[in-house]
Amino acid sequence: MTVVDSQAPASLAPPITPDPAPRSPRWARPAFFVLLGATALLYLWQLGDSEWANAYYSAAAQAGSQSWEAWFFGSTDAANSITVDKTPAALWFMGLSARVFGVNAWSVLVPQALMGVGSVGLLHAAVKRTSGPAAGLIAGAVLALTPVAVLMFRFNNPDALLVLLLVAGAYCTIRATERASWRWLALAGVAVGFAFLAKMLQAFLVLPAFGLGYLFFARTTVTRKLLHLAGALGAMVVAGGWWVAVVELVPAGSRPFIGGSQTNSVLELTLGYNGFGRLTGDEVGSVGGGAGGGWGSTGWARLFGGEMGGQIAWLLPATLVLLVAGWWAARGPARAALVVWGGWLLVTAAVFSYMNGIIHGYYTVALAPAIGGVIGVGAAALWRRRQDPMALAALSGAVALAGIQAYLLLASWSSAFAIAVLVLGFVGAAGFFFSPKVFVPIALVAALAGPGAYSVATASTAHTGAIPSAGPAGTGGFRGGGGGTGGAMPGGGGGMGGLLSAPTPGANLVSLLRGGSQTWAAAAVGSNNAAGYQLGSGMPVMAVGGFNGTDPAPTLAEFQQLVADGRIHYFLGGAGMSGSTGSDDAQEIAAWVARSFQGTTVDGVAVYDLTVGAQR
Structure with missing residues (x-):
């Protein structure tokens, strides 16, 4: 329950007057454990089939298991010639796992699977605080069954740690907003700062949403809110900047070369190749190079079609409906949560849609928690107002859109299943106007059937190489490539x-x-x-x-x-x-x-x- 400062003037922030929090129903805890158990099964099942997955990071984890210097810097080999082209936080977990359990596919991939389970659990907890246990379960299930999330939580790219830490940051921001707590807000800053050490500037895309959520909804004076935000920013800089400072202070001859940079500088890597170059396309040393370097046309349609559609677009149309309608229906903490989740979604989606530099479909895993959060909070807010025809219409429209989008994405894989999901979606959508409680299970199945099937197919397919893609074998994307014997020449244009x-x-x-x-x-x-x-x-x-x-x-x-x-x-x-x-x-x-x-x-x-x- 939110505690409101009785001394703060009412004009300082929108009023937060939540309904009295009822005791959780008896089914809530068992259902939560079922969600976590099913997620763990999906993420751990036949995990070793992908072998080294992304060998680039597996080799760095191997190096980290042999050399503490390589572990700290994220070197690709134990003799420390060069680092990976990212900050090394994700490698720290893989390297420690390899030290304890030996260097093998399972020890390298298990940390990411556990991070996925943790992300689902944290998202459930965050949404439950503002919208109840049912909303938390829906949000967690949406994240767990997003195909690109299944892909990346079974893979060894840094995105798994990025997602876990950003969800933790959102949870801390929501807790901070409830009580205008600078401590919880500082923890949010720490989470985002450490996320920077996983995937650099991409972690900062959530900052507008987190900052606005606290600024608009924390119940304290504007001056205190600004001071709290400044403190959180400082915590973020410390949590993410200490490693950068160490690397910059160590003489270049006493550490490995910073991979991805041209001047052996982690600051150049941060701001250039992995920073603003991703927006402009001017990435020196990249596989394309120059603005618009061959990464596809930009615009909002990028997320809905091509490779990205099958990764993340399943519930995007429904999410946008629930964001707008949920804002109309929500009150108090739920509105604050929609700012956090909705702002995260819109800012990140806009950047992914319009960036000119290197971008791959699996990057969209960063959208999955925000989609789950908006759906859980928005659907719960509309359900509480289901006596209003407008609320029922929004819920019905969201389910219908989910069915239509699933049909479009499934048609090339299984036309019969696509039609079945479409029909089920229309049945669930129409049922809201006749007997909402009866048709809720049908609506949920209709919304999750498409991404769920695609997720199971993803978990059943081995994924290797540098550019993995979710979905069944043969539906596109870079899944193979683990074999080969190398070239016969010592260099030259050997191709990708x-x-x-x-x-x-x-x-x-x-x-x-x-x-x-x-x-x-x-x-x-x-x-x-x-x-x-x-x-x-x-x-x-x-x-x-x-x-x-x-x-x-x-x-x-x-x-x-x-x-x-x-x-x-x-x-x-x-x-x-x-x-x-x-x-x-x-x-x-x-x-x-x-x-x-x-x-x-x-x-x-x-x-x-x-x-x-x-x-x-």
Whole structure:
């Protein structure tokens, strides 16, 4: 129940006068545990089928399990040549899990699955506080059954930790708003700050919603609210900035190169490649480069069609109806919650719709908690006013839209199922005008059947590579690519395959890599090439040029010195990037190796022994 400061003037904020909170019904707690149990089953079932999933991050987790320095910085190899192109918080959990349970697919993927269960539980708790246990269950179920959420909570990209921390931030903001609590608001700042350490500036897209929710609905003076917000901002900066400060203060020669940057700077990575470059498309070193670098047309339609539609669009039309109608029907804390969840949804959706830089369908997992929150809060507010025909019409329209959207997304997969969901949606929508209580279960099944089926199909499909996509096998997206043997040449225009998927080394090549004592068993152009060889052999493999092969790490002169010092045993041929922005050092290194050393072929891979001296 909200506690209102009786001394605060009524004009300071919209009045919060919640209904007396009834004791939770007896079914609420068992239903919550059923929700968590079903979510855990969905996220953990056959988890190991995806093997290394994104080998890029799996190799970094492996490195972190072998070296505490690699763990702290997020290095791609235990010898600390270069970091991943993100801040490393997600890798910390994977690295610790690998240290405890060994380096294997399960230990790398389980942390994300548990983060998914935690996200569903936190979302339920947040929505329950403002709208009751039924609303919390609906919100949690929507998140749990969003296909892109199932994908990412069964994968090892940083998005799982990002979502968990942002939901935690929303929960803390809602708690702060109830009592004008600076402590809870500071905790929200800590959560968002730590989320920055998972996926950098994307974490800050929720800040307008969190700030406005507190500013408009906390019951205290404007001055105090501004001071509380300033304190939360400070907490966020400390929680997210301490690691950046440490990295910037450590001399460049005493730490790995910052992957994704051109100047070995985490600040450049934050503001450039992973920052404003994502909005403008001007990302030096990216696979596209330049504004509008091949990432599709912009606009709101981006979220509803193509690859993104099957990831996130199932309930988007219904969500927008419930956001508007729910605002009309809601009172007090529920309205504050709609600002938090609705603001999160609208700002993030707008950025994803109009950004010109690198964007992939799985990014939309950041929208899933907001969709669940709006649906839970908005539907509950309308249900309480179901005696009003306007409220029933809004609920009915939302269910009908969910059925129509599911039909559009399912038609290319299973036309019969698509028609069944559409009919069920219309039945559930019409039933609200005859017997609302009877037709609520039908409406819920109709709304969740489409994304639920797609989610089960997602969990049943192995996903590997750098660009995963939710849905059944054969419906599009990048799901394969875990195999391959690498290229026969030491670099050059090998195409995207070797950059976005990791090779699987044969037994002879693995034995060769394990046979030396050099700092790096081998070097290869591109992080995914290096990751495949490193995961297969368990030995450090230098990722020349970082993820895209376009980082100046190492330079040709630095690489030549490392070879002269006997610190790199082999150079392995593979795909490189050509015609991109960024450094050409990786290509120069590959060309120098090809000119200077005699190559042999092992398991289909060009291998150059760098310890026998230049041969030609």
